[in-house]
Amino acid sequence: MxxxxxxxxxxxxxxxxxxxxxxxxxxxxxxxxxxxxxxxxxxxxxGNSGFLVADTAMPVALPGMYRKVPSWLLDPEGPLRVRPNYLPSALPFLLRWLHSSRAAQVRLSSDAMRKLHEPTFDEWKALVGPKVYDSLIRRTGQVYLWEGEGASSTPMEDELRARHGINVEKLTPGDIQEIYPGITRDISRAMLIPGNGHTTNPGRxxxxxxxxxxxxxxxxxxxxxxxxxxxxxxxxxxxxxxxxxxxxxxxxxxxxxxxxxxxxxxxxVPLESERGYHVVLPNPSVELSMPILHKSGFFGINSMEMGIRLAGTVEISGLEATPDPVRCEVLVRKAKRLFPELRHDAPRMWMGHRPSVPDxxxxxxxxxxxxxxxxxxxxxxxxxxxxxxxxxxxxxxxxxxxxxxxxxxxxxxxxxx
Incomplete structure (x- = not known):
């Protein structure tokens, strides 16, 4: 050597x-x-969703979330999966994750995230130059959607947005239909975060x-x-x-x-892989003017150069376990419930490792x-x-x-x- x-x-x-x-x-x-x-x-x-969330500084663990974890784990289409054989290894991380959901810690984490997120558009322009920036990055906003009736976000989410002075615009059912032709009428609640954006091709x-x-x-x-x-x-x-x-x-x-x-x-360091999946639907019949974060469906959908990309879910299974294509199939089913007339060519699937710490x-x-x-x-x-x-x-x-x-x-x- x-x-x-x-x-x-x-x-x-x-x-x-x-x-x-x-x-x-x-x-x-x-x-x-x-x-x-x-x-x-x-x-x-x-392989990420392509979202650029300058005006989102929301920790993953929020107050009261622990009450939802059992139902998520029991739901085959739920947003969280922990493979049983990996649970003993993951348990220390998961316990620290739950501990980080305390309101005081969430505020501290959000403040720290905000300082890194807010300048993202300026920093990207400085890194790649104005020409590349203009060809690949769009600051057109991002829409959050919910199904059914009820509150559109938790009190903590509302508090954090107010804490950071983030502009949020409530959308009516008519607004939703106008922005996204062909979307299911089951969606009646939405908000626009105009300060967010996306890239049309993260890889490029x-x-x-x-x-x-x-x-x-x-x-x-x-x-x-x-x-x-x-x-x-x-x-x-x-x-x-x-x-x-x-x-x-x-x-x-x-x-x-x-x-x-x-x-x-x-x-x-309590570092864990939150394994994330994406599916690209080539030649889709739907094109989005702004990316969507489906809050009750727990997935994102974004129009990119290669087609529509669906991304989401969290799987805690370590770095070595083989991918589970069912997680991708769930994303496709959810997208077709959101856009019932959606047509596309054969899906392309991917899995990658999000490096995550509890806070x-x-x-x-x-x-x-x-x-x-x-x-x-x-x-x-x-x-x-x-x-x-x-x-x-x-x-x-x-x-x-x-x-x-x-x-x-x-x-x-x-x-x-």
Whole structure:
């Protein structure tokens, strides 16, 4: 095994977060390499819903949600599934997740998320440039839908939107039919969040981010990092190339796999894969002017360049279990209930790993007691939205910049002390 000094900084993980970190560093003259065994942005960064939720800062766990979990688990089309053989492994995470649903914690988490979400459109434009931005990103709003009668959102959701001054417009049944021709009349309640938006192709957007990184002088190495450890004032990384990579600084931005790299260093973070599924319906008979988050159906639907993408559900089954195509079939059935006349070509299915922590706040910044080691992971359902601002924040921390926001809510120390 040989040792090679690869770069001043090595970023482990070539998803949207890692690419954004690399681009920010390279543009500031730092010699940087990104290591990932998979092609850049081929995981959750490629397969997400495409939603850009600048005006949504809602933690996954909300007060009172624990009462709904049993019915969700018993419902074959419910939004949450935990495979029985994985439950003992998942239980500590799930208990911490429920503990994070306390109102005081939810407010703290929402405040921290808001600081990363609100600048997403500006940060994306800065990363990929105005031309690419205008071709792939739309700030046209997002619509939430509910079936049946009742409240359209929980008191906590209403409180958080008011807390952050988020503009919300209530839609009438007539508005819904006008915006979405052919939608079922079972939908009579909806709200528009005009400050949200979407991308028409997450994979292509991240491909453009990769090109921006390469144009800035960054390097990508297609290697799996097997181990990270400190040595002689720097860091060594054992990879599948048979070489030991050397660097002054390392950023762990490996998504749901980040825990595996940190645990041998004695750093135990409650990171879990919320496995998410999507289905693309090519050549659909329906085109949406704005993406939909079906709140009572627990899925999103977005018109993209390749067709309609349906995304949603949470499956807690770890990193190794095989995908369950039934989860995709459920999404298609729900979409056809929403648009009864929907026609399309053969569906294309996908499953990926959302890197999630119990309080929904990503883990960003230096690791105490480990000079030169930084983290940027745990973005859950919101990596495409929060990734650019998260990357900017960790680069500011690495380079000793003045930082305008409180970094403590993102610190790994909240889990390790």
């Amino acid at each position: 040989t040792s090679t000094e690869t770069a001043d900084t090595i970023v482990v993980g070539a998803g949207v977060v890692g690419l954004a970190i690399g681009t920010n560093l390279a543009r500031r003259g730092v010699r940087v390499a990104i290591l990932d065994e998979l092609p850049p942005a081929s995981g959750a960064s490629y 957007l991240c491909g453009e981010l990769l090109q921006a990184y390469l144009d800035a002088g960054g390097q990508v190495l297609h290697e799996r990092v097997q181990r990270v450890w400190s040595s002689d004032g720097g860091w060594r990384l054992m990879t599948t190339s048979g070489q030991t990579r050397l660097s002054n600084r390392v950023v762990v931005a490996a998504g749901a796999w980040s825990h595996r790299l940190l645990k041998p260093l004695g750093i135990d 929904t706040v990503p883990v960003i910044g230096p690791v105490p007691g480990q000079p030169g080691l930084f983290t940027c992971f745990g973005h859950g359902h919101c990596g495409l939205t929060a990734g650019p601002a998260s990357a900017k924040l960790v680069v500011q921390q690495m380079l000793g910049d003045e930082i305008a926001i409180d970094t403590e809510p993102y610190s790994i120390s909240r889990f390790t002390h």
